[in-house]
Amino acid sequence: MKKISKVLMIISLLMTMALNIGQVKAKTNNLVRNWDFESENNEGWEQNKVGHVIDGVSYGDGNKAGVVPSDCADGYVGQYIYNLKPNTTYKITVQAKVDTDGAKAILATRVFDNNPWEYEGKPEKDQILKEMAVTSTNWQEYSYEFNTALNTNKVFVSLVKWAGVSDSNYEAVKKCNAYIDNVIIEEVNSIEVPEEDYNLVWEDQFNGEKLDLDKWRYETGYVRNKELQEYVDSEENVYLENGDLVLKATKKDEPVTVTVDGQDHKMYYNSGSIESFGHQDVLYGKIEMRAKLTNGKGFWPAFWTLGSEWTSEGQLGEGTAWPECGEIDIMEAPVQSPDGVNKTTWATIHYQKNGSYQKMGGEYKFSEDLADDYHIYGINWxxxxxxxxxxxxxxxxxxxxxxxxxxxxxFVKLNLAVGGSWPGNTIDESKLPAEYRIDYVTYSQTEEQKAAADAFYANAPQISGVKDIKVLKGTPILQENGESGLDLLDGVQAVDKNGKKLTVGVSTLPSTFDTNTVGETMLVYTAKDDSGVYGRTYATLTVVDLPVKDELKKLIEDVELLNADDYTPNTWSKLQNDLTKAKQVLEDNSVWQEDVDSMVKTLEASIGSLVKRADITKLELEINNIEKLDSQKYTAETWDNLASVLVDAKAVAADKNVTQTQVDDILSRLVDAKGQLKLKEDGSVSVSWTNLTPSQQKETTNKVVKTSDESPIGMLMTTLLLSSSMLYVLKKRKNNC
Ligand SMILES: [Ca+2]
Ligand SMILES: [Ca+2]
Incomplete structure (x- = not known):
């Protein structure tokens, strides 16, 4: 007896050890009951009419596994997993195989309880959290992570066989046995990448005075989802305050009606929506904001992205529409509950896969109202x-x-919607004006994320030659139908990664923009390569008013009243030159205001530099007088000096561009030189001349020269007359004394 029990104990111990080896592999925190299908009563596994636990097949040691058998194309074997934590990531690992080439089974994880999805008012039952194809014909490990992130603590994991009669693999799926064994589900602890590994790429701290339009553009008007607000670019609804961007919803005095899907749609509120389209793209990295949300039934603050290839409405543009462009909802908090408390942030991606619209996502429920304080909302991509x-x-x-x-x-978007398809159209107006306050938006990357993004851009189509364009109001733009006008594609080219030339499209954003309105619009240039990858480049089209030319016109009229003879030919001809240019500017309908303003300045300067023509009457008279003198009478030295000054004087007199100062100067030099003339020693006039004292002689000479009389005889006569009258004056003075 003792011996037997010892043997039994040893056997039992060995069995326990064997079991423990298995348990070690399954890990103690495996949430799957009967993980290896080996228990007697098939505990845990749901067996429908086709899927069941089978004897005689097992992965590794053991004798049992799950099977979805042949002769069916619609069956499963699976297990409900209870007591999951919400907002938590789990990892599922299984061994699985199919026994027919070309067959496929699916390892699926589904939500199977109270529906967490109330998107657009349509509950979605049986939401697939994740699935993976099983195609190996040998036992193989299949594994993925899924996140509950929902109002759920229960999922259903299963191996599914399903194919439609028309599917190409229908026969193979129907024929095969699909097996599953050793199912492990365990919690994954999220590992945060350390903060210092991220480099800031782009940010807006909203610390300025005004929204930075080099980083953002406004969405305006009616946009989507039958929401009840009109987006405006007014500073009442979009502004910076205390380091925050504030998107504020306000009630309109009167609703504005637009047509949506052929029906009248009323917008009762104003609100704000901004996006980084055309200014900043994001691709891989941390995209984060710190914000304080709105609460109150019906309000719907959001922080989200759309694919940058999103079509920009324009008839010339190329791109993709929603959902083909893709959408990442980093934070959406539509306030649905009647009490208006806002405790849930939704995370969703919308996308197009295999030609059909799909989405996946989850939510986070916070203990407090998200409108009470600032919180960080972000993605790591x-x-x-x-x-x-x-x-x-x-x-x-x-x-x-x-x-x-x-x-x-x-690209990144921030908006505050009111009403619409998700939160519904019952609005708690007691919350108006409602403020959605954003402290900052940042975009940062690790080296790996940057390298991955760089690799995308290096292979994307490259568009070159794009530049900002400025046009005058009313300038026609070249149309696709060939209607002539300004060519927005002039000099613009695109190539794919191999240098192959690609077609470029251009559109304005908004597409309703035309050049009859002064202002700015975004030009969106788009090229797509053969593999469907888009490249985009942006520029600004500025429409400016036609120039005001009144001042120029008046100035031209003034100039035309001036008289050529009054001014030096040089300055006059410069003025005439500028006048001709000014007239051209006046006539030209393609000039800018700054050209007109610059022409006014040039013409004014030209008028300002006009020089009055000099009066040379006296100079000419003096030259004439001197030319009548007899050189033989004077010493060579003094005559040569005078002759030399005379040459200069003649040059000045002949130059029509000389100034009055130049004329006066040369006249004075001429008079001086003439005054310094000395008669030769044997001059016939020396007799009476010597009767004068030296100073009288000098004075007399000066006077003679200054009166500048005509002929040598006349001069002599004058000299003599002056001499006699001088003597007479001197005499008189003596007598008087
Ligand atoms: Ca087994
Ligand atoms: Ca800030």
Whole structure:
């Protein structure tokens, strides 16, 4: 007896050890009951009419596994997993196989309880959290992570066989046995990448006076979702205050009616929406904001992205529409509950896959109202996954490794909607004006994220030759139908990564923009390569008013009243030159205001530099007088001096551009030189001349020269007359004394 029990004990111990080896592999925190299908009563596994636990097949040691057998194309074997935590990531690992080449089974994880999705008012039952194809004909490990992130603590994991009769693999699916074994589900602890590994790429701290329109553009008007607000660019609804961007919803005095889907739609509120389109793209990295949300039933603050290839409405533009462009909702908090409390932030991606619209996502429920304080809302985006975080909690992860929409650039959007399809049209107006306050938006990347983004851009179409364009009001723009006008594509080219030339499209944003209105619009240049990858480049088209030319016209009229003879030919001819140019500017309908203003300045300067023509009457008279003198009478030295000054004087007199000062100067030099003339020693006039004292002689000479009489005889006569009268004056003075 003792011996037997010892043997039994040893056997039992060995069995326990064997079991423990298995348990070690399954890990103690495996949430799957009967993980290896080996228990007697098939505990845990749901067996429908086709899927069941089978004897005689097992992965590794053991004798049992789950099977979805042949002769069916619609069946499953699976298990409900209870007591999951919301907003938590789990990892499922299984061994699985199919026994027919070309067959496929699906490892699916579904939400299977109270519906967490009330999107657009349509509850979605049986939401697939994640699925993976099983195609190996040998046992193989299949594994993925999923995030509850929902109002759920229960999922259903299953191996599914399903094919439609028309599917190409229908026969193979129907024929095969699909097996599953060793199912492990365990919680994954999120690992945050350390903060210092991120480099800031772009940010707006909203610390300025006004919204930075080099970073953002406004969305205006009616935009989407039958929402009840009109987006405006007014400073009442979009402004910076205390370091925050404030998007504020206000009630309109009168509703504005627009046509949506052929029906009248009333907008009762004004609100704000801004986006980084055309200014900043984001592709892989952390995109984060710190914000204080609105509460109150009907309000719907959001922080989200759209693919940058999103079509820009324009008839010339190329791009993709929603949902083909892809959308990442970093934060959406539509206030649905009647009490108006806002405690839930939603994380969703919308995309197009295999030609059909799909979405996945989750939510985070916070203990407090999100309108009570500032919180951080962000995503960490890599080529493999997008993780959503709230403050420092990662609450949802989406595997995007095979979703093309999230392997290309997006742009960022911030808006405060009122009403619409999600929160419904009952609005708590007691909350108006409602403020959505954003402290900052940042975009940062690790080296790996940057390298992945750089690789995308290096292979995307490159557009060159794009430049800002300025036109005058009313300038026609070249149309696709060939109607002539300004060619927005002039000099613009695009090539793919191999240098192959691509077609470029251009559109204005908004498309309703035309050049009859003064202002700015965005020009969106788009090129697509053969593999469907888009490249985009942006520029600004500025329409300016026709120039005002009144001042120029008046100035031209004034100039035309001036008389050529009054001014030096040089300055006059410059003025005439500028006048001709001014007249051209006046006539030309393609000049800018600054050209007109500059022409006015030039013409004014030209008028200002006009020089009055000099009066040379006296100079000419003096030259004439001197030319009548007899050189033989004077000493060679003094005559030569006079002759030399005379040459200069003649040159001055002949130059019509000389100034009055130049004329006066040369006249004075001429008079001086003439006054310094000395008669030769044997001059016939020396007799009476010697009767004068030296000073009298000098004075007399000066006077003679200054009166500048005509002939040598006349001069002599004058000299003599003056001499006699001098003597007479001197005599008189003596007598008087
Ligand atoms: Ca087994
Ligand atoms: Ca700030």
């Amino acid at each position: 890599t080529p493999e996954k997008i993780e959503w975080y709230f403050d420092d909690i990662v609450f949802y992860t989406a595997d995007i490794s095979d979703i093309e929409n999230f392997q290309k650039p997006h």
